[in-house]
Amino acid sequence: MNTTSVLTLYQMELIDDLSAAPAQEVVEELRKVSEILVHLARGAAHSSGRSIASLWMARRHLWLAQSKLPEPDRNTLMKLPLTPGFTFGPGAVDMLRRAKESRESKREWEQLMPRPPPPKRQQPGWGYTHNPTLPSSRGRPNMPVNVQRQPVHASATDRAFEFNVLPFGLSLSPRTFTKCMDAALSPLRQKGIRVLNYLDDCTQPHGAGEDKEGEPECSVGGSTPPSGDLVCGSSDPPFRQAVANPAEGGSIVSSRGGAVAPDTIRSQSVGLAVERDTLLAQGLSIAVVKTLQCARAPSTRALYSYRWEVFKTWCEQRHECPRSCPLSSVLEFLQERLDQGKSPSTLKVFLAAISACHERVDGKALGANPLSIQFIKGVQRLRPRRLTSVPAWQLNVVLDALLKPPFEPIANIDLKWLSQKVAFLLAITSAKHVGELHALSVHADCFRVNPEEAGVVLRPNPAFMPKVLSVQNLNQVIVLDPFHPPPFESEEDRTLHTLCPVRALLCYVDRTKSFRLTDQLFVCHGAGQRGKALSKQRLSHWVVDTIEQAYQLSGLPSPVATVARSTQGVATSWALLKGVPLQDICQAACWSSPLTFARFYNLNVVSPLSFGNAVLSS
Secondary structure, eight states: HHHHHHHHHHHHHHHHHHHOOHHHHHHHHHHHHHHHHHHHHHHHHHHHHHHHHHHHHHHHHHHHHHHHOHHHHHHHTTSSSOOEEEOOTTTTHHHHHHHHHHHHHHHHHHHHHHOOOOOOOOOOTOOOOOOOOOOOTTTTTEEEOTSSOOOEEETTEEEEEEEEEEEEOSSSSSHHHHHHHHHHHHHHTTTOOEEEETEEEOOTTTTOOOOOSSSOOOOOGOOOTTTBBBBSSSSSSSSSOEEOOOSSSSSSSSSSOOOOOHHHSSSSEOHHHHHHHHHHHHTTTTTHOOOHHSOOOHHHHHHHHHHHHHHHHHHTTTOOOOOTOHHHHHHHHHHHHHHTTHHHHHHHHHEEEEEEEHHOOOBGGGGGGHHHHHHHHHHHHSSSSOOOOSSSSSSHHHHHHSSSSSSTTTTTOHHHHHHHHHHHHHHHHHHHOOHHHHBBOTTTEEEEEEGOOEEEEEOBBOOOOOOSSTTTTTTTOOOOOOOOOOOOOHHHHHHHGGGHHHHHHHHHHHHTTTOOOBBBBBBBSTTEEEBBOOHHHHHHHHHHHHHHHHHHHTTTTOOOOOOOOOOHHHHHHHHHTTTOOOOHHHHTTTTTSSIIIIIIOOOOOOOOHHHHHHHHOO
């Protein structure tokens, strides 16, 4: 409780005493206490005013540090009186105008006067040595310069100077550089390595990287081992960062620099660094290790890396080694995730990622241990997978909305609605997921239009690698046939033709041809990224936004938790209902077995009659 609060309580007690029994002593004491409180309030107000003024001056400093005004103008602006609501006040504009006129007059006067010859600039080592540090005025920070590096020169009258400090001046350069170093050193700090840095100088406090036994846990700076790797513990092999597998060159079929967006063919990590070290310790070459780790899909490698980092952090909090901890610790980690509500599939991914990096137990991988297998079976019984058989959204609602504005007439609609319509129609007519639609290209080798627009043949970019590498999945061809093509026999045919994917696709390609910067089929239409390759995440948003927009136009509540991959289940379920052979459905969706469709994608797209209605209708 501070002084003001105590005096306020005392003042209230005096008022109560005065109201009960008036006395001169109480009145005098109350007057003194009130005067003290007034003085304290005045001092607090003055302190608040000075604080606000200091913050306002700091704001001026920041603004002036980022401006290109000359030093005299900065000093004059700093001396301007504070004006509420303004950083500098109305007089700043007039002051800058007068300063500009003064500089122009001075420049014109100097042009009329004869100029003295410029001083000769001396080169490093030509008769003068490194001067001592130049005095720093106005409290500017000075940073030492290595004398063996390129010096910074300055000249005054007939003498030449060479700085051995960097006078940053009133700017944010030291702070910005330090923040950049903090970002670069954050991975070391996440591993428990204490590193202090200022600009490009780093130091490690004594004992910061020592474990309980007193042996250094990690090395930085002068204590770095000869190999240059960070060493974690005395028994663990060196930690090495995952090797990147950059894409060589650009797109295979593009002459304009990348038919597939960067997240399709961009550089991917070869694999987990810990797993890489384990394989290298077995005497395998780096090339062999890279090939072994490429057995997993890039998305699987990225997922394993993330899961391993979560397990590694958990082990560090318990002071255990993540690579050699006992099986009981791994099961305890999985049990905690189960208690947090994680699904059995998530726990299986955790176990697979840990098994890829953990040391073998009794000659077996961690995932093949009988206790691990039994634990996963127990999880599956405690949390059985419940698949919904009812689609989250109705296809007929979306198709009815695509017949009306803002999705029609197609020749005049905004490119945003045309892009969403094409993305949705391709998704449901091809039964492909977003990753395969994202890899489609308009290059002549991948985009073929049949004569008289009788159909379109689409192929993915050859650089695209599906998650499951098989002959069936590689270079899948999408054949789009026209839907109710002209000539129209009725008005209904004309209306249904607006759902033709060939019509919408050709219109989209023609509308984007003028500003397209890539051969990828789907491109951005926004002002900032117009014509650039679209990302897979944005393509997924297009499909979902089409469904939600259709429900809004129909006056229905938007479906809950709609995802882009739901189009595959809805499309294949309707195809089966309309009599398409199951083998053709699996081939279009790149499923190796009908069991995949039956277990995960088969939906009840038509509401059947109830038992009672079926009996009564007989």
